[in-house]
Amino acid sequence: MDLVNPSEQECDCEAAKARLDAFRRGELELAEVEALAAHLQRCRHCHCVKLYEEAYLECLQRAARSKCCPDQLRSKLDQLLTSPPVEH
Amino acid sequence: MSSPAAPAAFQSEVLPHLDTLYRVALRLTGEPAAAEDLVQDTMLRALRAWHTFQPGSNARAWLVTILRNQFINGWRSRKRAPAVVDMDAVPELPDSGDPDPEGRFFRDLVDEEVLSAVDNLPEEFREVVVLSDMEGLPYAEIARVLSIPVGTVKSRLFRARRILQRQLRRYAEESGIVRRSEEE
Numbered sequence: 333m334d335l336v337n338p339s340e341q342e343c344d345c346e347a348a349k350a351r352l353d354a355f356r357r358g359e360l361e362l363a364e365v366e367a368l369a370a371h372l373q374r375c376r377h378c379h380c381v382k383l384y385e386e387a388y389l390e391c392l393q394r395a396a397r398s399k400c401c402p403d404q405l406r407s408k409l410d411q412l413l414t415s416p417p418v419e420h
Numbered sequence: 421m422s423s424p425a426a427p428a429a430f431q432s433e434v435l436p437h438l439d440t441l442y443r444v445a446l447r448l449t450g451e452p453a454a455a456e457d458l459v460q461d462t463m464l465r466a467l468r469a470w471h472t473f474q475p476g477s478n479a480r481a482w483l484v485t486i487l488r489n490q491f492i493n494g495w496r497s498r499k500r501a502p503a504v505v506d507m508d509a510v511p512e513l514p515d516s517g518d519p520d521p522e523g524r525f526f527r528d529l530v531d532e533e534v535l536s537a538v539d540n541l542p543e544e545f546r547e548v549v550v551l552s553d554m555e556g557l558p559y560a561e562i563a564r565v566l567s568i569p570v571g572t573v574k575s576r577l578f579r580a581r582r583i584l585q586r587q588l589r590r591y592a593e594e595s596g597i598v599r600r601s602e603e604e
Contacts, residue, residue, distance in 0.1 A: 353574075357558065360541035384514050387523035388585055389553055395534035396554035402545040405456045408440070409463055413431050 344371050348378045352385055430470050433479040434463070440480060440555050447550045448491045450539055456532055461494070462487040481561045484551070489566060514583060525598040529588060533595075537587045545580035552577055 348371045354360050355368055372379045441462060445455035466473075466486050473482055514521040540550055546568060551557045552573075563570045592598045 353577075377521075380514055384521065384523035384585075385581075387526040388581070388588075388593070391526035391529055391534060391588070392549070392553045393556070395529075395538075396443055396550075397442075397532040398531040399446060399535075399599070400444050401438040402452075402456065406438060406443070407458060409435075412460075412463065413427055413435075413467070416473065 339384055345375060345378055348372065348375065349381055356386075356389075427467070427563065430467060433472070434466060434483060437480045437483050441483055442483055444550055444555065445487060445491070446490070447535075447538060447546060447554075448543075456492060458487065463564050465490060472558055478561060481557070483566045484557075488547075504553075519599040525592040526588065528597045529592060535592050537584055537591065540587065541580060541584060545576060545583060548573055548576045549580045551582060553581070 348368055349363060351360060352369050355365065360368065372382060429486070438459070441459050442455060446452065446460040449455050449458055450515065462483065466483055469486070473479070477516070512570070538546060538554070541549060548562060551562045551565065552559075557565070559570045559573050562573045568576075593600045
């Protein structure tokens with residue numbers, strides 16, 4: 333029978349949320365990844381936090397990609413770089 | 421001027437990062453025309469400093485650092501004053517009783533509204549959000565660009581996300597994309 337000390341459970345949730353970013357960036361040790369995955373499987377709240385953070389990041393990356401360097405600036409820079417100004 | 425080989429190497433290292441430079445410039449200046457000028461100034465400065473670039477090192481971080489320095493030295497005074505945020509008034513999301521705890525509403529947000537919310541962040545928060553969450557730079561790279569410790573990058577990012585997520589949530593509620601939280 334699994335008995336979870338409430339204070340340990342609280343600590344687990346805090347640790348899990350603190351590690352989510354490093355998890356996404358592939359910066360956790362294997363043991364930390366396994367501990368986090370186990371926690372996410374049994375904790376609905378932290379699982380939702382993970383999905384929430386992922387949805388937020390996808391939203392920001394999509395918005396960022398909607399803007400690109402304008403063609404006219406690219407052309408201007410191409411021209412600048414192929415015929416650089418003479419230094420005095 | 422430098423030998424012809426230098427501009428060729430410069431182009432191959434630098435041009436792949438033009439979109440990133442433009443996007444960062446756009447979020448810093450808030451205006452497309454100013455962003456174009458800032459990118460152009462950055463490229464000229466980078467070209468002059470090309471001899472200081474170490475082959476094999478990170479060109480993206482090097483360029484973003486130059487761009488940010490250009491912004492601080494010549495552009496920041498033209499930018500509007502940053503908003504002041506009371507962190508105590510910004511609760512963590514998702515909260516208990518949240519009608520959308522998995523953040524599905526993020527998928528339905530309009531890009532321009534998302535960018536506008538980012539632009540409204542105080543500058544020190546906006547910088548880390550743009551570099552981390554929009555451009556995907558690692559913590560260490562961001563720390564180098566901003567000349568701050570990695571721990572400061574993490575704490576700023578934590579606070580910035582909290583503010584931004586709250587702002588986006590408010591927009592989603594006002595637009596009818598998601599139901600208002602009980603607490604409001």
